Every structure is written in structure tokens, then in C-alpha cells.
Amino acid sequence: MLRAFNHGAVSVLRTRKAPIKPWRKPIIRRSMNQLGALWPVSDYTLGGGGIGQVWGSTDRAExxxxxxxxxxxxxxxxDLAPMYGRGEAESVVGAAFDGSLPDGIRVTSKCLLATDTTEAIADRLEKSILRSLDSLRAEHIDLFFLHSQIILDDYQFPTPLNETQTQWSVTQQCFDEAVRPAFEALIKRGLIGAWGVTGTGxxxxxxxxxxxxxxxxxVQLIxxxxxxxxxxxxxxxxARQRALMAQAAANGIGVMGIRAVQAGALCLEFDRPIAMDHPEMLDYERAAPFRALCQTWAMDPAIVAHRYALAMQGVSTVVLGVKNRQELMACLDGGGPLSMEQIASIDALGLQRP
Known part of the structure; x- marks a missing residue:
């Protein structure tokens, strides 16, 4: 018997788990885009949040x-990071291919830094990368992201965030004098192939x-x-996300789209308890007209939201937060970018934040 369910990425139908099969070479080639000046990338990227059990429970085998x-x-x-399940996502990938990634498959990782000294930042980055490489059973990370909130030197977050901001944000001076040089040194050592930033600062x-x-x-952008x-x-x-996308694209910087379903706010329902005053719940309520429109199209709003993100100008690949094969295939089989007419209908709802 089938029953509907939903998680932070997509709503699908729950069935019995299929037996795990040995990995084989790709049988399907997806639409490819260029990630800036780096390399071709598939339209969808598999994120580590789902397989690291950030977006609901799953098991290692699944x-x-x-x-x-x-x-x-x-x-x-x-797209991975040590904080996704305390290393679980990276360990899953290491186990999936027994430490030998297939040809053409690339991995990212991330590190959240504080505003700190040059020496402390270099040490923190190296330790984070070595931990990730150990979990992945690999010798090289293709693309490594600074995962901290980046701010101008004199910027102060609202109270009480300003009391702890040096612990989870990086000033531009710190970035210029410590973070970027550390990334460049890691590239020279062959530990990473390229570097990027999470653009949520x-x-x-x-x-x-x-x-x-x-x-x-x-750059990873909302x-x-x-x-x-x-x-x-x-x-x-x-936030000015679309302006940043346009700027990145104009400068030849690859854009990875994140939060396509806004942590579940664009799904039929949440997969976890959310307080009524939480930003995600407020967005869920604001998105009610979107879900109503999807109903007239007889389409799952989570799939529509992913396809909308695929169509956003400047986005090379959209990161999926799926945690099992059913959710994965719902997205991969859901279709390509929305048509201009569909996008216009969604935008006409007036849901975008100023």
C-alpha cells in the first residue's frame, strides 16, 4: 500500500525499499551546464544534507x-561537508564507491571559520580537509567552500547575534589576508582543485x-x-540573491543553487515540527498561493520549485537535499526547467521578497 509523504526536499510516494544494487556506470546522461570556468556539471547536484540525515532520518544502506x-x-x-551528519555524508560517499570515485564524478566540501589569525585559519582549514579526505577515502577535493557568513569589516549583526559573530562570520579583511591565501596554498599542495564561497553572508x-x-x-546562492x-x-x-547571481555569471563564476524548496516551505508539508513563528513556517504560509497554483497544474509543488530553480538565470546546477532513492528519482524524473509561461505565472503571485 502506498502513502504520500514529504520531507524538506520533495514529496513523493513511499514504497518498499528496493534492494541495494552494486554501483555501475551511468545509464543516463543528464543535461549538462558549465560551472563557471571549472568544468561541466549536471543540472542537479546531490547534496549531503539528506544522505547525512540533516533532512530527516534514513539509514546508511539507503x-x-x-x-x-x-x-x-x-x-x-x-556537495558535501563534515557538518552534514558529523561526517556521515562524506563517509557515505566513501563507502558508496569504496574510496574510488568514478571517472567524471566530483566532490565538494566546506569549512565554517571564525574571524581569526592567519595561522589559526590555515590550521583549521587543513584539519577540516584532511578529515574530509579520510571520510571520503580520497586524496583530493575538487571544490572547497568557505561556509562562514562573510561580512564587511565594520558590520555588526543585530543584537544578540553581534555578541558571538566573530565565532561564525569572517570579515572581509580576514578573508583577504588569511582565507584566500590559505585556499591558494591548498591548491598548490594538490589537496583541493578550486575554492568557492557560500553566498549567504x-x-x-x-x-x-x-x-x-x-x-x-x-559561489553557492539561495x-x-x-x-x-x-x-x-x-x-x-x-538578500539580493538574483543580483548576485547575475554578477557571478557576468564574471564567469559558477553558481550552485541551494535551498530550492526553502527547507520545505515550498513543499506540500514539512517533514519535521516547525514553530509557528519560525521563518520557514512563515514562508510556508506565504507560499500558499503557489501550492494552489501547482494544484491547478496537477503538479507536486516541490518538483515545480526545483524546476523553477533550474530555470533561474545564472544557475549552473541545483543542489538536491534528498535522503533516499524515491525522493531522488522524483526530482530526476520530474522534468527540466520550467517554461517561461510557467515562471511568469509563479512570479505573478508576488511572493518574492524585496
Whole structure:
């Protein structure tokens, strides 16, 4: 008997788990885009949040099978980090291919830094990378992201965030003097192939970094039809995600779209308890007209939201937060970018944040 269910990425039908099969070479080649000046990338990237059990529970065997199925169906990039399940996501990928990634498959990882000394940052980055390589059973990370909130030197977050901001944010001076040089040294050592930033920090700082003479090779940006970072937004000013996408694309910087379903706010329902005043719940309520529109199209709103993100100008690949094969295949089989007419109908709802 089938029953509907939903998680932070997509709603599908629950069936019995299929038996895990040995990985084989891809049987399907997905639509490919260019990730900036780096390399071709599939339209969807498999994120580590789902397989690391950030977005609901799964088990190790199912997570491994999900990674193998993603590669089997043409996904070429795995977006990981040690904080996804305290190393679980990276360990799952290491186990999925027994430490030998298939040809053409690339991985990312990330590190959250504090504003600190040059020596402390270099040491923290190296330890994080070595831990990730050990979990992945690999010798090289293709693309490594700074996962901290980047801010201008004199910026103060609202109280009480300003009391701890040096612990989870990086000032532009710290970035220029410590983080970027450390990344460049890691590239020379062959531990990473390229570096990028998670663009959820203050837009003024992200804008300056994208415009610098030594910009990142990739940036992860919020890519959803609400233009909402939800609960990860810590500053009161407008996020300006679409302007940052356009800037990155114009400068040849690859854009990875994240939060396509805004942590579940664009799904039929949440897969976890959410307080009524939580930013994600407020976005869920605001998105009611979107779900009503999807109902007239007889389409799952989560799938529509992913396809909207695929169509956003400048986005090379959209990161999926799926945690099992059923959720994965619902996205991969859900279709390509929405048509201009469908996008216009969604935008006409007036749901985007200013």
C-alpha cells in the first residue's frame, strides 16, 4: 500500500525499499551546464544534507544506494561537508564507491571559520580537509567552500547575534589576508582543485568578493521562487540573491543553487515540527498561493520549485537535499526547467521578497 509523504526536499510516494544494487556506470546522461570556468556539471547536484540525515532520518544502506543511484542516473557532482551528519555524508560517499570515485564524478566540501589569525585559519582549514579526505577515502577535493557568513569589516549583526559573530562570520579583511591565501596554498599542495564561497553572508561583502581581482571559482546562492534564505538569514537588509547571481555569471563564476524548496516551505508539508513563528513556517504560509497554483497544474509543488530553480538565470546546477532513492528519482524524473509561461505565472503571485 502506498502513502504520500514529504520531507524538506520533495514529496513523493513511499514504497518498499528496493534492494541495494552494486554501483555501475551511468545509464543516463543528464543535461549538462558549465560551472563557471571549472568544468561541466549536471543540472542537479546531490547534496549531503539528506544522505547525512540533516533532512530527516534514513539509514546508511539507503544513503549509500541513493548516492550510487544519483551517479547511475547522470549526477556528476556531490556537495558535501563534515557538518552534514558529523561526517556521515562524506563517509557515505566513501563507502558508496569504496574510496574510488568514478571517472567524471566530483566532490565538494566546506569549512565554517571564525574571524581569526592567519595561522589559526590555515590550521583549521587543513584539519577540516584532511578529515574530509579520510571520510571520503580520497586524496583530493575538487571544490572547497568557505561556509562562514562573510561580512564587511565594520558590520555588526543585530543584537544578540553581534555578541558571538566573530565565532561564525569572517570579515572581509580576514578573508583577504588569511582565507584566500590559505585556499591558494591548498591548491598548490594538490589537496583541493578550486575554492568557492557560500553566498549567504551579507550581500555587500559577497558583492565585493565576486568583483575582486581574485574571485572565487564558484559561489553557492539561495535559488528559490521566494528569494528567501529563511532561517539562515542573520542580517536585516535585503538578500539580493538574483543580483548576485547575475554578477557571478557576468564574471564567469559558477553558481550552485541551494535551498530550492526553502527547507520545505515550498513543499506540500514539512517533514519535521516547525514553530509557528519560525521563518520557514512563515514562508510556508506565504507560499500558499503557489501550492494552489501547482494544484491547478496537477503538479507536486516541490518538483515545480526545483524546476523553477533550474530555470533561474545564472544557475549552473541545483543542489538536491534528498535522503533516499524515491525522493531522488522524483526530482530526476520530474522534468527540466520550467517554461517561461510557467515562471511568469509563479512570479505573478508576488511572493518574492524585496
Amino acid at each position: 544513503a549509500i544506494a541513493t548516492v550510487q543511484a544519483a551517479v547511475d542516473h547522470g549526477v556528476t557532482l556531490l 551579507h550581500p555587500d561583502a559577497i558583492e565585493q568578493i565576486l568583483a575582486s581581482d581574485k574571485p572565487p571559482q564558484a 535559488s528559490n521562487l521566494l528569494d528567501s534564505p529563511g532561517g539562515i538569514k542573520r542580517y536585516p537588509e535585503a
